[in-house]
Amino acid sequence: MKIMVVYDSNTGNTEKMAKAVAEGAASGGASVEVKKIGEPFPLSSLGDADGALFGSPCIYANVTPAMRDFLENLKGAVDAGKVKLKGKKAAVFGSYGWDGAWVMEQKFYGYVKALGYKVEQDACVEVGTDLQYHPDDHLAKCREWAKKFSESL
Numbered sequence: 001m002k003i004m005v006v007y008d009s010n011t012g013n014t015e016k017m018a019k020a021v022a023e024g025a026a027s028g029g030a031s032v033e034v035k036k037i038g039e040p041f042p043l044s045s046l047g048d049a050d051g052a053l054f055g056s057p058c059i060y061a062n063v064t065p066a067m068r069d070f071l072e073n074l075k076g077a078v079d080a081g082k083v084k085l086k087g088k089k090a091a092v093f094g095s096y097g098w099d100g101a102w103v104m105e106q107k108f109y110g111y112v113k114a115l116g117y118k119v120e121q122d123a124c125v126e127v128g129t130d131l132q133y134h135p136d137d138h139l140a141k142c143r144e145w146a147k148k149f150s151e152s153l
């Protein structure tokens, strides 16, 4: 089983989550590849994986512009039949500052579902300051969440 973790992060909070998520997914038995938006990688990696975990901070009540661009580009490849994601599993995670959790649970879900993924697991969302001041508790939650995803594949 292979899981791709694809995330964006401006100030490091979601990046900490992505690392914990990758550890959790690996502890569930998957081989894991982690990519930050901006790092070049072939979209076929997502087609070759059994599942994907997408992560983003909430910026102005949405995912980051770079994550939006990435998902739009991926949608183009899916629509053109170049990458097949239909029926594969995905889930989303991310950090926010005040009221951004709903973005992860609604908008981010919507973008990922539109790619053909089955999104069955609730989002993993954390407040940025919790990750800064109480990392152990909150990153443990991220690890558990990703382990559950990995075991469900």
Ligand SMILES: Cc1cc2nc3c(=O)[nH]c(=O)nc-3n(C[C@H](O)[C@H](O)[C@H](O)COP(=O)(O)O)c2cc1C
Pocket: 008, 009, 010, 011, 012, 013, 014, 015, 056, 057, 058, 059, 060, 061, 062, 095, 096, 097, 098, 099, 100, 101, 127, 128, 129
């Ligand atoms: C320009 C900007 C806009 C933001 N907009 C929101 C928002 O609409 N809702 C929210 O809950 N948090 C918002 N935040 C807070 C970030 O989501 C939060 O600090 C997050 O943990 C940053 O993640 P990162 O360290 O991975 O970049 C915003 C932060 C910035 C800098």
